[in-house]
Amino acid sequence: MYSVEIEHKGLHKYRVIKGNDKYVVDQKAYVQLKQWDEMWNKKQEVERKKRERENAAIEKAQKKAMAEQQTQDALNELELIDQTLLHTLDIDDKID
Numbered sequence: 001m002y003s004v005e006i007e008h009k010g011l012h013k014y015r016v017i018k019g020n021d022k023y024v025v026d027q028k029a030y031v032q033l034k035q036w037d038e039m040w041n042k043k044q045e046v047e048r049k050k051r052e053r054e055n056a057a058i059e060k061a062q063k064k065a066m067a068e069q070q071t072q073d074a075l076n077e078l079e080l081i082d083q084t085l086l087h088t089l090d091i092d093d094k095i096d
Contacts, residue, residue, distance in 0.1 A: 004029045008036040011043075 002025045003018040013036055019025040 006033055008033070008040065010040045011036055 001018060001020060002022045003016055004025050005014070005016050006029050007014040015032060017025050017028045017032065019028065
């Protein structure tokens, strides 16, 4: 009787494969490890895409906040210019 212990640390999976033929046991172990590797790769891809979406949302929010701040700064500058123009209209600057 042959047996092989296999595990996948990323998926936290463990299995003992037993059989009468060493080649068959080895092949079953190989196939099981390949399946786990495919599962792990798919899981990693899903997590990567999730992180990308989250990062894109954060970046978008940051850009929006920066644009709002720049808009407010520009409005403040325009208000200062308006106040300056109104102030100079009240001054009589004729040359004698």
